[in-house]
Amino acid sequence: MKQQILKIHPADNVLVALADLAAGEEINYDGVTVHTVDAIPAKHKLALEPIPAGGIITMYGVLVGKAQSDIPIGGLLSTSNVKHAANSTYLTSDQQVSWNQPNVSTWQNRTFNGYHRTDGSVGTANYWLVVPMVFCENRNIEVMQEALLKPLGYGRKKTYETKAQQLIDRIRSGAAVEEVLYTEVNANDAAGNSGKVFPNVDGIKFLSHTGGCGGIRQDAITLCGLLAGYITHPNVAGATVLSLGCQNAQVSILQQEIAKRSPGFSKPLYILDQQTIGRESDMIEQAIRQTLAGLMQANQVTRTPAPLNKLTIGLECGGSDGFSGISANPAIGYTSDLLVALGGSVILAEFPELCGVEQNLVDRCTDKANAERFAHLIHNYSQRAEEVGSGFDMNPSPGNIKDGLITDAIKSAGAAKKGGTSPVVDVLDYPEKVTKPGLNLLCTPGNDVESTTAEVGSGANVVLFTTGLGTPTGNPIAPVVKISSNSRLYQKMNDIIDINTGTIIEGEESIEQAGSRILDYVIQVASGETEVSAVRHGQDDFIPWKRGVSL
Structure with missing residues (x-):
């Protein structure tokens, strides 16, 4: 039988519904019997214990909110009974970072075929x-x-132009409204970049x-x-x-x-x-x-083999849902750890979506200067947002909230999983360049396009983009690999999604297996063997950040 609930961290006092639960349903978890008080939609959370008004809510092992009213055991957590709350950040006098590296023997001698530049970098495209x-x-x-x-052979296929022309021709021939609305049209225009x-x-x-x-x-x-x-x-x-x-x-x-x-x-x-x-x-x-x-x-310039340490991967999420933090994000977090262990670089950005997990990242910084810079950048960003009447607590979008991310700290704790567990080797302010192998933190907004634009500008030659609701975001020069957090999205929007990690939710594979599968896919993309959906559709999104308040 498919698992219905999940407790993410031993310290959590809430459960995540992996499937729709009816009111009055009996749930057993680790010796505790819970009767759902409300209907709990999949991706949403229910209380594992009674939470009094003002009581803290813990998820991913961190503070993610406080109860605005009493929440009974088995009760649904919602915007009406929970408000955002997050732990404060402090700096230690000495940074002592340890890390259990994953086994990378499978990829140790792997290469990708890339474009070698005179400065020693290697491109995944030209x-x-x-x-x-x-x-x-x-x-x-x-x-x-x-x-x-068009003369150079870079013209895109005219699928929709061809379909529109066929419909216009029918209108000129006297077609009825119903025919225009409902009859099929075919587009077999092969114009593309073959020449x-x-x-x-x-x-x-x-x-x-x-x-x-x-x-x-x-x-x-x-x-x-x-x-x-x-x-x-x-x-x-x-x-x-x-x-x-x-x-x-x-x-x-x-x-x-x-x-x-x-x-x-x-x-x-x-x-x-x-x-x-x-x-x-x-x-x-x-x-x-x-x-x-x-x-x-x-x-x-032609493609020739290059070691995997020449890859720099940007980590991005957009249109997140209640499953993003337990499937797609930790999966690419494991991919991130694999690449770091192989000597490559990864970029974790979107500072408004690190709210509540700052201490974890501070503790992972390899030196005090980076810890201080991260704390300073994220504090100033938050303060600027508050000065204009906003704040990180206003970050979750209507789509996020509808699908279970009801506070910014819940969203952020799941978003931070993209960065895996490796040490933070550098902290960058937009639009600084990545110069060190390992996990780099880059100050950007949570806005999908602004952040993706920034990560590529800092050197990402591939971007891993997780989504639970679906977003077509791409980039002009770097392939953006779209990864769904749930199988329903993958099946529904398979024209823009490249990889499905809903298999984790369904118990078909582990986070480590999915993360390994993603790295294999990245190598194919980096070698030009696989074209991602965003490239195929010509999704060339490019929005510079003006350093104003953008969440």
């Missing part, structure tokens, strides 16, 4: 970038995109954005740092940069940020200044010529 320094250049970016993509002019280049990516001018100077410097992170990224062969000339985000700042991240930078880089060149048509023609010349150079 892209050319076209980057505007300021939003004023977005139109020119669009003109270049229209001019280059690429540059077979070793995965594509040209155009990073349009709304920044570069206005705002504060810190915004301009931060944007230049992020763009430099993409230009120097191992998945990028080179870039064409369009500048208006008068914006706050000056080319000189971009060049300084590039040098900071890659002192011996040697990739092809073409910079065009519209106010210097003059006519728009002259600028775009030069940009097209230089981009084509850059693509010719990029095409000379």
Whole structure:
């Protein structure tokens, strides 16, 4: 019989429903008989013991809330009887970190086929970038995109355009409303990238954005740092940069940020200044010529074997549910531990979603400086949110709450599982670059796209993205592997989900087995052998964070 409930940590005083439970149902757990007082939807929590008003609620072994009213044994935890609460953080005088590494003998001699760069990094893809320094250049970016993509064989399949055209033709022929609404249409347009002019280049990516001018100077410097992170990224062969000339985000700042991240930078880089060149048509023609010349150079690089320690994995969750913290997140946490043991790097971000587990991460920092920096960054972030009338406690979305994540601490305790158990080797502020192998903490919002954009800008050449509700988020230059926390989502949205970890909930495999399976999949993706759904759909989400309050 399938297990109906789960106690995550021995210290917890709540249980997680793994299946819908009816009111009055008898549940036996570890010698304790519980009769459900309410109907408990799957993914939600019920009290394992009576919890009085003001009493603490413990889950994942940490404080995640306080009861607003008496909650009887077997009672449903909800936003009406529970409020957010989290433990305070303190620093120790000495950081003593120990870690039981997983057995990595299976992967010790494994490699992936990647693109080797002169700075020693290895890409999992090979892209050319076209980057505007300021939003004023977005139109020119669009003109270049229209001019280059289709002729070079990077045009996307026109599935929906073809379907729409068929329906329009039927309307012109006098079709009734019911026919337009309900009759089938087929799209067999095979237009795609099979005829690429540059077979070793995965594509040209155009990073349009709304920044570069206005705002504060810190915004301009931060944007230049992020763009430099993409230009120097191992998945990028080179870039064409369009500048208006008068914006706050000056080319000189971009060049300084590039040098900071890659002192011996040697990739092809073409910079065009519209106010210097003059006519728009002259600028775009030069940009097209230089981009084509850059693509010719990029095409000379081919995939060759690389050790797994050249992988840097970003860890992300979005559209989380009550199962995320017990299936998908701990599964990629084990993947993270495996990669760290192999000498690779991982990035745990989304600081608003670490609320309540700060002490665990502080204790895992390998030195006091990193512990202090993490505590300082997350405290300041929380304070800024409170100053504008928000706070980390307002982080759970309506979808999160509906599916069992009723406080930020519950959400955060599950989200932090993505980071596994390895020591924290570095703490980075956005948009700093990862330079150390091991687990890195990166200050970003919880917003899916802002955080994923930041992780890739800091060096992630693959992103593992867990979801319980479904989200199509991708990235222009790094493959984003979508992992479902439950089998129902995987079956329902299998066009955007790559891996299912609902098998953990169903008792078909352990967290360690799922995490190992995910690492094998990452190696295939990194080698270009498997195309993830986000890449197949052209999901090129790119949103720079302006360092304002974003949860």
